[in-house]
Amino acid sequence: MTNNNPYNLIPLKPTGRNETDTANTYSPEDMVQIYEQQFLTEVPEDKITEFLPFLKDFYDIDDYTLDVSAVIFEAIADSCIIYNHKVKVGRYQILEGLVKEEIEEDENYKEDEGSEDKQEQAYTLECKRTFFINDIEMPYRFNLFIHGDSYSTLTKRNSLLEKIYWFVSDGFEEHVLGNPEDTESLASINEQLVSLGIREMDLTTIHELVDYVEDSIIDDDMVETLNKILDDAE
Incomplete structure (x- = not known):
């Protein structure tokens, strides 16, 4: 200086x-x-x-x-600034092998006499995507459900980033009105963030963070890997 x-x-x-x-x-x-x-x-x-x-x-x-x-x-996607919190997407991992899921056949599909193709198979896959907030590593584990060309994710509730997701997903009112011992609060989330050396976040920042995570957990590289796994399974 x-x-x-x-x-x-x-x-x-x-x-x-x-x-x-x-x-x-x-x-x-x-x-x-x-x-x-x-x-x-x-x-x-x-x-x-x-x-x-x-x-x-x-x-x-x-x-x-x-x-x-x-x-x-x-x-700037790989150096996203969310209200003064620098968030970056890290590597992904396939944690467990592909699991076939039994899907009940749609009645309308069965009655369609003109359809000769089999109903598309469904699979689940345990995955993890690593994120960084101000260079602090934040794991995010989720179960990936794949059915045809569509997919959905179900997030775990263990890591801090996963807890933040459920805090937003469950709704702020539920956290205020519910049993504070059973749910995370904004105060408890910020306490855990500060313990990691990350600045506190307000509700707007928390929602922006979750939106960014949801948009980033599946990328082109991961899709390519998943397609190869599905091809081998079929």
Whole structure:
């Protein structure tokens, strides 16, 4: 920290100029770092009005670029910023082998005399996807149910991330009105987050986190692996 850099900002190398030639442009990874410093750098209250102009000047960023930056950061899938919590998707694991499930045949299907194909087989598969919140590893185990071209997931209730999912899925009112000894509360979730070195989350952040997890547990690489497993089973 120096007089020229009193907020200890990280020098980054811009990739060039934007179309109007009014500000430097940065790689997505660099923009994330700039964004984090904008919101996470501890600034004394009497210096707040000075910080933002200094940040803009330090990185040679114009007002317009900084104003639209939130849209840019939201589009960075592998470095997602959710209300100051950096969430990343990690590896997946197939924990147990494919299990065939007995599905009761649809009566309408049986009565369809023109149909000669067999009803599609259903399978379940135990899986785990690892997530990171501020670089803290968070496991997320789930049972994958596959039936034809569709699938659904049923999440465990053991890890903190799984508990967060059920806190949102079960509904906030149920946690308020139910037995607090049997359910997780926002306070107990935040207590566990803080114990891991992760900042507390409000309800909006919790819901954003669960939406992100649900959108990310199955990716193209995992689908390719699952298709191979299904092909071998058939």
